[in-house]
Amino acid sequence: MLAGYRIVDTEPEQTYDDLIYLAADICEAPIALISLVDNKRAWFKAKIGLDVAEHAIECSVCAHGLQEEELLIIPDLKKDPRTAENPLVLGPPRLRFYAGAPLITASGDTLGMLCVMDHFPRSSGLTARQRRALTSLGRQATMSIDMHRLLCEFSMPPRG
Numbered sequence: 236m237l238a239g240y241r242i243v244d245t246e247p248e249q250t251y252d253d254l255i256y257l258a259a260d261i262c263e264a265p266i267a268l269i270s271l272v273d274n275k276r277a278w279f280k281a282k283i284g285l286d287v288a289e290h291a292i293e294c295s296v297c298a299h300g301l302q303e304e305e306l307l308i309i310p311d312l313k314k315d316p317r318t319a320e321n322p323l324v325l326g327p328p329r330l331r332f333y334a335g336a337p338l339i340t341a342s343g344d345t346l347g348m349l350c351v352m353d354h355f356p357r358s359s360g361l362t363a364r365q366r367r368a369l370t371s372l373g374r375q376a377t378m379s380i381d382m383h384r385l386l387c388e389f390s391m392p393p394r395g
Contacts, residue, residue: 236344237273240384242280250379251281254349254372259283261368262334262361264351269338269376270297271347280380284352285328294323297348300335306366307348309333311356331356334365336373340381349373 237243255267266284270277277295279288292298299317300307312318312331323330335350349372361369 237271237346240346240380241387242380242383243271243273243278245280245383247281251376252283254376254379255281255283258349258351258369258372261372262351262365264332264334264353266328266330266352267350268297268352269347269349270295270335271338272298272301277347290323294321296321296323296330296333296352297335297350300337300348300350301345303337304339305337306361306370307333307335307337308360308366310358310360313356329354334361334369336369338373338377338380340377346377346380349376 251269255269259265259267268282268285269280271280272292272295275292276289277292277297296312296318309315309318310332312321312324312333318324330352332353332355333350335348337348338346340346349369351369
């Protein structure tokens, strides 16, 4: 499914970087990602606050949000049974807070998450304004991914 979008392992693009910078600023978070998830890894189309380009699926907090239709907010990753033993929580970068908007395409495929993370838990999660903004930015990321797929389809040479 994700392979059909031809976006994984592409170069960074300003459009996606702009979305995560806005997410980080609005949510006052040091880490923001557009994470695209397949069955083996979570690859980051855009990232700030992390030095790696991907994580194994076993380490991906974003993978927990793929079944969600709305925001996934985990106020304290260390206290949530889904993430308490995650190496990224127990060791560097010592993540403690997560909020992510699922990237759900028009065809209903969930490709990943636009998320923010922090090194400190946030018992109150996000404000209503931050929730609306993160949801809106997730929709914008999804529209950009859909547009990328369409552009790739139209720019391919005819088969046969």
